[in-house]
Amino acid sequence: MIATPVLLLALVAAGPGPMPGQAPRSAEMCGVCHSEVRVTFEASVHAVEGIRCSSCHGGDPSATTVAAAHRGDFRGVPRRRDTPALCASCHADIARMRPYNLPTDQLALYQTSRHGRRLAEGDDRVAVCTDCHGAHDIRRRSDPQSRVFPANIPATCARCHADAALMARYGLKASAFDDYSKSVHGKAFLVKGDRSAPECTRCHGSHGATPPGVGDVDKVCGQCHATTRAFFVQGPHMAAMQAAGLPECASCHDHHQVQAAGPALLDTACLKCHDQDSDQVRLAQTFKTLFAGAAEEIDKARALVDQAAAVPFYVEDYRARLEEARTSLTESYPAMHALEVTPVRDLTAQARGIAREVESEVEAKLKGLGWRRVGLLVFWFYLLLTVAVLARFRRRAAQEPR
């Protein structure tokens, strides 16, 4: 009689068991004591893929006593210095990673990174796998909750790199994240959500994270700014900067704080190394004049096209041609990095030429509008004539006897 309710209670307490064909809960008996960890872990990608607590921590997950569970190969919380090797025991296994199409070179890359090298030297305050990926809560990189989801990467790096006390130990500034947030890249990535803009790992690497050194900066920036780099390597700056130990692109554009480049930069950047009266500064002003002339012409033509669009005239063709002009002007900015006037002059002249053509054609169209006024005068002449005729009829009607 008493057994029945006890049995029922036991069934309810046990909850629904695994469905037929479904893997048993991955935390197994460990979750009985480590219930908070169990909840976190079961939402992770590892739990879904059948990884068990014992895969990392050892021990006997089926044991029903603490002593029995923490026996055998139980290793508790893995030491930080052992973490990369522990993760690599699966993640460097090509056969194991093949079904997931995951790379297996993370440990090799990590060992070349500033983090990995310091860890090897015995400094276990540097980042290990779990600092960026999490431990029990590891999620796929494509999961927005993952710390390594592209949008979350700057914040993940900032957890250590914005920590002034930690960075001071290594003689590093803790301002990297703040500087990046104010940069053209940071604003595009963090504010506009433009995922084509670089976050930390696009320049520094992820597992192999290392600051690019002198001689490499142009290659790193050139991954995206390929045309600019192509002109830069043709010019005299590259060899001169490498000889002087100056970081190539960053010398003028800064690195974390890189701002949107424009002709205004020519007023300040060149003066960092060259005298105000030097030929180099005069060359910079020549570039600036060429850029400004083309931009002014394009803006003038655009204002006229807007005026014509408000009439409205068909202006899509003019707009397309102005885009062409704008493209030539945009192409002239990277061309400047070769420090040769000719390509810049050619491209800006092309931009100015197109803009002037558009300007004169639109002006002619707008002048044609004046004919509407002439037409209006003719119209009013006939209109007044009609009114005069009607008024005459009206007068005649008023004189008729009733």
Add this chain to the structure above:
Amino acid sequence: MMRRLLDWLEARFNLTEMFSLLTSFGLFPAEVDSRRPVREALDEALRAPLPSYARWPRILGVLSFILFGFVALTGLLLMFYYQPTASDAFASVTMIVRDVNFGWFVHQTHRWGAQVLLVILILRLLRFFFQGLYAPPREAIWVVAVLALLVAAHADLTGRLLPWDARGYWTTVRAMELVSLLPGLGPLCAALAGGTDLDSLVLTRFYVLHTTILPVLLFVLFYLHFSSVRRVGLSALPEPGRSGRAALKVQVYNLLILTVVIFGGLITLASLLPEPFGVPADPFATPPGARPPWYLWAAHGLVESFPALVPRPLRGLFLEAILAATILLPFLDRASGRSARGRQMVTAAGAAALLIGLILAVVGYRLEGGP
């Protein structure tokens, strides 16, 4: 030839009855006996004396009706090309004003015609007020004139959204914000318009309101106005040095001359002061200087002039009270017509209200900045 055609038609249709439809509408005030032959009835009607209410300078009513006719006609022409969906509206209006022969002209005269119509309806209302033409038995004339102005303003507002351009879109958004403040009326208007967020559904409803429901309502109100004027007349005009009354035939010429001059005026406005063609509406980008249409600047200024501690629904209630008082003026002010002093006081109060309205309109205009 003409006479034979008329006889042939008369044998098959009651032409006099058709003519009486026009006269009984009120645009052309005459009594016609539909049993008589059309030529005889026409001749007699044209020689009939012109009633006092239809004579110069009392042309605001007929002027507004002719303008309504212009706007309706140009609107009909625009409907041939216009497509009332959020995705195609702007492109179709672009086609009308840029590619269709004289499309720009039809579009601009439609726009200008609507604005001039509103101005005339406001002037007519002011005239009724300052001449006391709302006292019994002319209450209906006043109420109908206020309703006609409201309907015309709604027709204008619904029309502003149709091109789906940035300026029209944001003008409508601002106007809807103002309307949504009105307790009771706000939710009702939102329900009629299909919501407070301007989307394709609202555009379709505005299109139906603008092209069918509101013009029909306005037409009916014009009929009611003419009908009531025929019944109760307007006050007699002092006619120094004039004897006898002009015949209706003269009135026909008056109407024709007026029509031609209005036509010329609209064409001049459309040619010299065309409304600039804008960019497509973007619900996520408010252009600078987005404000309600000009006839709501005073209401906008009033609502925003309240101190911040007055809750917005209360401000809406105040607006609603002004609206209700305007419509019900003949029933609220029953005494002023009986004494010269009473009239003077009402006239002074009206002038003060008008001045305050103009100041509030300037305040409302300046609130938004931009052009």
